[in-house]
Amino acid sequence: MPPSIHPVDLIAALREKSLTPAIVFLTSRRACDEAMEAFDHAHTVLPPVRQAAIAAALERVIAQYPSIAEHPLIPTVQRIGVAAHHAGHLPSWKIAIEELMRQGCLDAVFATTTLAAGVDFPARTVVITQSSIRKARDFMDLTIGEVQQIAGRAGRRGKDYVGFAVVTPSPYIDLEVLTKGFTGNPEAIDSQFTISYPMVLNLLKAHPHEQIQAILAKSFAQFQLNQRANLLEGKLDTLHTQMEPFGPRVCTDWITQWHTFDQARRQKPHRHQIARHESPEVTARFHFMTPGRVVGLNKGRGIVLRQYRSKGQKSPMVTVLRSGGAVTESPAGIVTDVFDRLFECQEQPGYPWCTPESFDELLYQLTELPTRLPLLPILVSKESELIPDAIVQSLGDFPCPTCSSRPACQKDYLVASRLRQEQQRHIKSIQALRASLWHRFQERIDVLQKFGYLSPTSHLTDDGEWARLIRIDHSLLITELIRAEAFAGADPAVLTGVMASIAHDDDRPGAFPRVSTGLSSLLGQVRKLAESLSPYEDPPLLRADIAAVAERWVSDPSLTWIGLCRSTTMAEGDIYRLLARTLEFLSQLHTLRATHPGLADSASRAIALIRRGVLEELP
Template identity: 25%
Template sequence: MQENSSPAQAYAAFRARQAEGSTVLHRFRDDLPYPLDDFQIRACRALEEGRSVLVAAPTGAGKTTVAQFGVELAVARDVRVFYTTPIKALSNQKYQELVDAHGADRVGLLTGDASINRDAQIVVMTTEVLRNMIYSGTGLDDLGYVVLDEVHYLGDRFRGPVWEEVIIHLPAHVLLVSLSATVSNAEEFGAWLAEVRGHTDVIVSEHRPVPLYNHVAVGTDILPLFTPTGHDVNRDLQAAVRRYRGSGSRRDKRRHSAPRFTRPARSATIRSLARSGLLPAIYFIFSRNACDDAVEHCLASGLDLTDEASKRVIREELDDLHDELPDADLSILGFHNFAAGLLGGFGAHHAGLIPQFKELVERLYAAGHIKVVFATETLALGINMPARSVVLEKLSKFNGETHVQITPGEYTQLTGRAGRRGIDVEGHAVTIWHPSIDPSDIAALASKRTYALKSQFTPTYNMAANLLARLTTDDARKVLETSFAQYQADTSVVGLAKKARRADAALEKYHAAMQCDHGDFAEYFGLRRTIAAMEKSAGKSRARLKQRELLEAMSKLRFGDVVLLPSRRSFGACTVIAPLRTEEGGDTRLPSVLTSTGKVWHLRPHEVTEPPVHLGHIKPGKKFNHRVVAERRRVVETVAAGIESGAINDPADVGHAVKVRADTVGREQIEAVRAQLRAHPCHACPDRETHARWAERAVKLEREQQSVMAQITGRTESIAHVFDRVCNVLTTLKFLPDDSHILRRIYGERDLLTALSVRAGLWDELDEPECAALASMLVYQARRETIGAPRLPSAKLSRCFDELRSTWRMLSQMETDARLPVTPEPEAGIARAMYNWANGKDLAHSIGRSEVAAGDFVRWARQTLDLLGQVEQVAIGRTAAVIRRAAESLRRGVVLD
């Protein structure tokens, strides 16, 4: 109590403490082993007072505590709570945590291929499962709270739209606990949530409880990235890097060459981390194969990071896992290397591993028994793997099409794993230096701690079918217009509209300034612009004609022709050693020539501005090899002898080449417009050029204005326009209104193609393994492009695949015409493997010689199971029974969760 407080104030404070003592929050705080931070208290109070919350805070700041309180509130108020996560691995982890806290009878798990206690009060699930439940209208009774963990995943290109569907369609009384990494537009996202869901408190904390320090490993030396003030790049680091880059001119570098840089072995880096007290560590490598290679390398180097006590625990876990797996599968799973790595204190974690391997790595790492995990970026998605330090081997990754630099947001997400609250006083991020990396690039990534959340929402066929099953078209459009994508588009339109209004005001002034007493200056300036456009067009025509004539002249050159290149007269008499050719992909390569000094020159377009002059011809010989000096010398001597004898024209006697003829197309039309210009009254105005400058400004501004208006038109109701195009495709294919019941139960990127396959009866004549194989074709997507179709295990399945591809070609053409994203083509890359597995074969026999990793096979098998479950709901009679048995045949061994 404050010394100067009045009795009334003291009494009020007492009543407030008494009231808080009876709240759920008070009991929750008493049970925690640590005090709550201010942002956690504000979020929990908002929830207790009946408001949704958006909590944006750094990784490791304690956002999960708010979610735990949401669960406590649900239990206290006897309502259901759903805890959603973006990935199944995180769902499994949260399920176990909640079981430990509330008991197995109170907690359920739904992940598409796993269903445990689905009617429990607390259910953990992936966001896709919740979306499906909303559309089917099941399981939402008594639902009071939904936790949206990692809600910033809403910005993911492929899966982000599911978050928006959930937020838009959940019943209005359900409170949301949205947990996000720090995003720079949290207020914008929160404002949208408030508009869609009602009262929502936006709580942003940028404080990181465990401070993060950035380092760079140059060789095996680990140096701070920044100076002690934290703003400038460390000079010692710059000096260490400079050693390998040299300095001064090229001549200096040749004289004093910099020592050659060799990237340190991963085991050497890990030993450096151990010496510096920076273990345990997560070592991010953006390649599955490289993660496995790292384990192999560390085994070969004899790296050992575990004591006998940890080895004993690891052996017990490995024995249990060994007993779970069939002996025939141990080899193809790489069990022995996996086990040896764990006993040495290190392991890999990526999507190519079977779930049982990944879960064991997670358990052992969390318990402190292994010290290093080589991981791909998927590990950064909230799985609780406590690390003192994070290592980034590269700052670029393959995005499926090309190698790209990681973004500041990705850097933040990856390095956010470093620093264990309550264990470490600080976390550390270590980037492995390479000459291709500049320390300033690392500093730029590390300095930008936030990134903007951008919606990826777009209407899908399944979404349209489900909306129109319960809403009119107009009402469905209104629902879609409440999306975050449309909110962001509309917000940007506000700024564009302001820009357009400013442009309107400026245009009025410009038009006033270009007024001319002699006549209509806008008309006069229009003639000037017409002439400029016609001359530009004529110039392009002349350039095209010149280019065509040059290519035609070049295409006539043959092996052994001797020519003079007017634009390269210093080359002298050149011999053609490779004629013009068109390469695969359509690119044209100009001829290669041997100059009079014996130098091979591959001609480039900018070097050939005039047609070559033909001087003569020699026979270099069929076996001429331009890489052999003696061969080149012989050709040069043959040409010189030919010039001496007169058989070849002397290039010194050849005058300048004849220029490409001028194009006169349109010249008469241009002169006619010039005559109109000279005859116009404004041509005689003494202020003509002043008026013209204002007119030029007006034209430029009008172009900008048109661009702004086009953007406004494109963004206003953009989501609704896409929805209309989606509906048009569905109407054309008679899914609206006739067969929407099929499409409503089928989800995924190939939803409409799958529905078409069901309606066409492709599943009706197949047996169980063939159904499993067909389902795999509708979920599988190869990690890299493959050439040719794989051989399928049955003629019936081959015919089915041919018909499926034919259906896809028809659909993709419709989508192209409708300006919609094209449905991914069906792929049969794992059809044989899925067929074999459904036929009871072991893992080694099923995967066979295919390149698919065991973990990938398990993941695709589970997605195949998910799709079979969807198709079973819309199939009838015998077909539904066969599909059900197909799913049962897949659900065994490593595919079991």
């Protein structure tokens, strides 16, 4: 395959074929910036009339957003009629580019895929230069929905009779991914509804405890869970039909009876029974790690080929098919997620534990899995379940040796046992799906009662009354910091730094200003508390270097935006989002005027100091 087309040549070709204005989608911010740099030495410039039109349009935007008056890309945009648009830019600059595009001033915009959704930004042509994008430091194939969102930008209503989606050659493009994206159906919408501590407090403030289960049952999340449960109930009906030939016999539960008898007669005399020491979470998950089950691992995903217990310690083990065809034997504890996706797996007694045809099919299915899969809700028992295979020492305790049904039981046991295990798994899955939201709600109640935000009767305590106003991420950590008076005496700059470190969720490396002694000391206390709360709430990153950026902006009112940007390698769009999100967190503290006036006052002063310059231009 030939190398990627040079940006200058690409735009020239689009202009020649009358395919402008165009949006050129690239893999990263850096690729967009490098594409713009490629025009620094280009000889093709716009006619003076078009340059004047761009200058006039920019003047109108600058009057509303003065922060972009000295933007370094203005001369290039005005000279060649091409711009870049990505998350590293200020919102005001992106608004300016969008306005220039709407007015027909630009021939092309180099953008990341974040432009594909959520912005009214059409063009005559879209150019797709990649089949994967960077997500959380890894490159992942574009989903069907993402490909269709990108292609959907082609064609301007009222201006174009047809839109064009152009795929450029590249050594890093997979045409199968794009073909599937253009022709396939978008991935199903998956509810992102989560039950947070503030939600629990506010629901209990507004409704009696006994009414909330009915409220949760009306949510879209529960609707989706019910749909998945209905599918399993259909499979359960089929299993009941398959179990009918193995109907009632002499024993009420002949399958369990035969299982115990068979183990007893095989048991070696005086064999030491090894106690199992595994967490309730692993025990609950292990029940569902059957052949064909899709599971999440520390790195990537896989499909279970076999589940068993090790010979020595009786530890739960799984054999997993991973991407690339690798088959690994690992403790069941490596499984981080159990997905609600099960493929047909034709088992066999030896490696790789399934037939060659089934192996090839599972490997293909693994590569075709969508980016997002629904998790299988698994209810974890608070009490240890009894091990069902306890061995009875005396064979005389069993009626099996003289029972008339013994030949039939011995013949049918393997098939009937497998069918019943499938029944039990489906029953447990259905129960988990039907009760998942309510179970998570109850878990949150238990935590809030433990920390004193709720009474034993699930009524809000005095602390619960003000804690319900903190409706942001890491709310439990923030409310516990307030109760511990960690912010007592903290000036606005230090408070801002701590809130910024809690709000920030990106671990991208870079160079940052030095953190002050006071902020460093307070962050140490915050880390200790966050670690102690980790069983109840995922801790934030709490990066001191990020906190120093926000602290410096508040502590030095004379510092300009350009000066702040020069003190760090963060892109100015990232700095803007950091401060904007920090403002959101501080505004939550500002609502506590009635119960914590000192903290609310400090938050109010911090908000006033943050909202200057660039941060005054947008709401």
